[in-house]
Amino acid sequence: MKKTNKPPKKSFKTRFFGRxxxxxxxxxxxxxxxxxxxxxxxxxxxxxxxxxxxxNITASGIKSEWIGFDNFxxxxxxxINFIEQELSFLLKVVLQVPIIVIFALLAALMLNANLKGxxxxxxxxxxxxxxxxxPIINELQGQGATTVSASDQLIVTQAISSFLPExxxxxxxxxxxxxxxxxxxxxxxxxxxxxxxxxxxxxxxxAAKIDGATGxxxxxxxxxxxxxxxxxxxxxxxxxxxxxxxNNGVINLISxxxxxxxxxxxxxxxxxxxxxIIVLILLCLIFLMLKERPDxxxxxxxxxxxxxxxxxxxxxxxxxxxxxxxDA
Numbered sequence: 074m075k076k077t078n079k080p081p082k083k084s085f086k087t088r089f090f091g092r093x094x095x096x097x098x099x100x101x102x103x104x105x106x107x108x109x110x111x112x113x114x115x116x117x118x119x120x121x122x123x124x125x126x127x128x129n130i131t132a133s134g135i136k137s138e139w140i141g142f143d144n145f146x147x148x149x150x151x152x153i154n155f156i157e158q159e160l161s162f163l164l165k166v167v168l169q170v171p172i173i174v175i176f177a178l179l180a181a182l183m184l185n186a187n188l189k190g191x192x193x194x195x196x197x198x199x200x201x202x203x204x205x206x207x208p209i210i211n212e213l214q215g216q217g218a219t220t221v222s223a224s225d226q227l228i229v230t231q232a233i234s235s236f237l238p239e240x241x242x243x244x245x246x247x248x249x250x251x252x253x254x255x256x257x258x259x260x261x262x263x264x265x266x267x268x269x270x271x272x273x274x275x276x277x278x279x280a281a282k283i284d285g286a287t288g289x290x291x292x293x294x295x296x297x298x299x300x301x302x303x304x305x306x307x308x309x310x311x312x313x314x315x316x317x318x319x320n321n322g323v324i325n326l327i328s329x330x331x332x333x334x335x336x337x338x339x340x341x342x343x344x345x346x347x348x349x350i351i352v353l354i355l356l357c358l359i360f361l362m363l364k365e366r367p368d369x370x371x372x373x374x375x376x377x378x379x380x381x382x383x384x385x386x387x388x389x390x391x392x393x394x395x396x397x398x399x400d401a
Contacts, residue, residue, distance in 0.1 A: 124343035137339065144343035155344060158322040159351060162315075166355065169255055170311050177259040177307060178300075181266030195267070199260045258314065262307040269303045270296070305363035309356055316352045323348050 124144055126137035148155050184195055273296065281291050315321065327348070331341035 120342040120345060123339045124346050126339045128338040128342075130337070135338075140339075144340050145347065147340070148344060148347055154326060155323070155347075158326050159348065162321060162323050163351075163355075166312060166315060169315060170308055173255060173259050173311050174262060174304060174307050176256055177262030178266055178304070180259065180263050181270055182296075184263070185267055185270045195263075198263050258311065261310065265303055265307055265310075266300065269300045273299050301363065301365060305359060308359050308363060312352065312355055312359065316348070 123137060125139060125141060127140050127143075128135060128137045130136075180198055184198065188194065277295055278291055281295060286294070317324065319325070323344075327341050327344045330336045330344060331338055333340075
């Protein structure tokens with residue numbers, strides 16, 4: 074028999090229940106699995122059930138009555154506020170996500186350079202993340218510290234209204250007004266870009282410089298392909314953060330509908346599910362636009378290899394048939 078150096082395959086029972094199973098991992102995972110089941114899966118199932126029901130909170134507890142798709146029909150047919158807020162959210166996402174990701178990338182490229190005191194600059198860029206995630210941001214927003222001055226906003230609005238349609242003037246002027254707050258959202262993205270930039274092989278960059286490549290060419294040919302996965306990850310993180318932010322009008326609308334006696338939990342749950350589906354569609358679009366695509370040369374090489382294997386199989390089959398005919 075022909076001996077092989079491949080180790081024998083381990084069965085499912087051996088890997089998960091045999092001697093080689095690492096039970097320490099299951100012990101550490103158990104609290105998280107319980108937390109996901111109780112705090113994530115159960116609320117998701119209840120929200121899905123409530124979205125098809127009319128929910129009333131009484132003294133004896135929560136009572137729900139199945140009404141089918143009535144809540145979803147009311148959202149898209151009667152509730153104008155939800156449609157307006159969702160369209161406003163989509164416009165903001167299209168404008169804000171690229172700006173946040175590009176700003177984070179530029180800041181990471183600068184912080185990754187050989188600068189004196191770059192640790193202090195990294196702390197300064199990450200500090201807004203702590204501010205945004207706490208109650209301090211509400212106080213800053215109340216004092217107008219997160220917005221551009223009204224005079225500058227008016228100048229920008231008048232300038233862009235002369236050559237842009239009206240439906241684009243308001244989101245762009247609002248984007249400029251909230252520019253300081255938007256750039257504050259880029260702390261986590263900067264750290265993620267820094268982590269991947271420091272893992273790029275410097276020998277490859279040095280070889281490119283020796284061959285006469287400019288910094289612009291190095292960025293487009295080496296740096297950008299190496300960080301493409303992190304760009305997609307940062308875009309996904311930014312979209313999810315903006316979709317669940319307290320500044321999102323859709324979230325405020327869902328919270329308000331939840332406390333209204335005429336609508337309640339059922340209507341709010343249906344709105345939350347519709348908003349989640351829209352966010353999932355946007356995430357799929359980001360994945361399709363930024364996913365890694367195989368190089369054209371590699372695709373040709375794989376195609377040639379498959380064709381060569383197919384011809385080899387046909388040749389062996391033909392030789393076997395010819396041998397059978399000769400023996401007969």
